[in-house]
Amino acid sequence: MLAAHVLGRHIESVTVVDRDVLPDYPSQRKGLPQARHVHLLWSGGARIVEGLLPGTIDQVLAAGARKVGFHEDVVTLTSHGWQHRFPARQYAIMCSRPLLDWVIRDEVLASNRIKLRQRTEAVTLVGDSTRVSGVEVRSLEDDAREVLEADLVIDATGRGSGLQQWLSALGLPPVERDIVDAGIAYSTREFAAPPGATTGFPAVNVAADHRTGKPGRFGVVDPQEGDRWMVTLSCTRGGELPTRDEDFLPCARALPDPLVAQLISSVEPVTPVFVSHIGANRRLYPERLCRWPDGLLILGDSLAAFNPIHGHGMSAAARGAAVLDKWLAEGDFGPGEAHDTQRAISETVDDPWMMAASKDLEYVNCRNDSTDPRLNRDLAYTHQFADLVARKSIRAQAISDVATDVASMSVSQSDLGTSRFLLLVQQAKELPELTRPPLHSAELAIANLELRAAATS
């Protein structure tokens, strides 16, 4: 939708083709199975959305989303202990994916330049190895096929994109592909949050300890519109995940800390359990092909998809749309320009790719089917440095601020390698270690918790 929006700013006629019916209210749909699970939009992505569609974030908030300040509004257990709730430096928008999509879709489709072809499947590209000139589509209503001619085709069909076969049908060689797969799986259930909890209680994030040599287990409780908590449990390869409703709470109890289980043990579930096994890091390198057809670009998950634990997918897709916008504004559509633009889009996925793929390699039984040299050398030093930053960042605000800027995709990951940052790591003042979840007494009362923790003030 963001890609369609930026096309509509510069081009007279844009057609969005989707297999699904895109509902005119917030609703789950078949083509977006991941929407059943926690989806946060980091501030880095939210700023891009806001820049492209001013007022959108306020609309999402007005519809019940919550702007969660990191780390003020989040209680996080990292592999190195509890994170101090430092004043918010960045934020994430927390709401259901259907709500976020609906608000953006409603804004985007209001443009009379953008037409929507629903229940229509992109079947293949039309053109030759030098130029894509359209898409062959198939109606899911009557199976009728048709060619939609176009000056520019954007593949934004997500993780299941058929791009490789489509390019091969045009006579192009396969695009190189990397996969780093920690075998991540997700199980999600929604609960009625206690009164006041969606605004007065922090989001909760319990992370695995990658150093145990056992499959990682994670759990999050995120506030959602409609006074609900969305609770997602996830694990890496070899971990157990609840597929039945009755196994959800016992599985939450097996997390590295019982907080998630304590929170959900006395609230009512409002959905069954949904399970998903989509989570490998997968990246295509269209920029490495010696020839790339004019008239074609790929972005979003179709180009690069990441372990969702980091919450980077939507922000990365938004970055791609922003590059597209810049290119269209410059109006330079000569031969080879699409390849250059694709290269620029591909650069924007490098940070989330490295963050997710190098982290996942720390989990047992992670499969590394990648050629990226940065992921195929001895990573001991990289992982030691990441551990050092993580350990310091939970107790030193100055370090936490930079790490949060990077995690929220607000600055480049290279900020962690500057001499200024390295000096901070050496000198930053650390607060004492937290021995229990940092929850205030008012929060404990809201969630009806009698924690092992005495309340912090």
Ligand SMILES: Cc1cc2nc3c(=O)[nH]c(=O)nc-3n(C[C@H](O)[C@H](O)[C@H](O)COP(=O)(O)OP(=O)(O)OC[C@H]3O[C@@H](n4cnc5c(N)ncnc54)[C@H](O)[C@@H]3O)c2cc1C
């Ligand atoms: C479990 C899970 C949790 C996640 N949590 C987060 C999170 O917290 N934060 C975050 O930023 N990201 C998260 N992500 C990633 C996020 O879902 C994706 O990065 C994002 O949806 C990518 O957007 P996209 O537009 O590229 O693809 P998608 O959103 O997948 O959209 C693809 C669209 O293409 C349509 N389509 C597919 N094939 C065809 C075809 N042949 N013809 C016509 N239409 C087609 C589909 O119907 C769909 O509408 C998560 C992912 C998963 C799996």
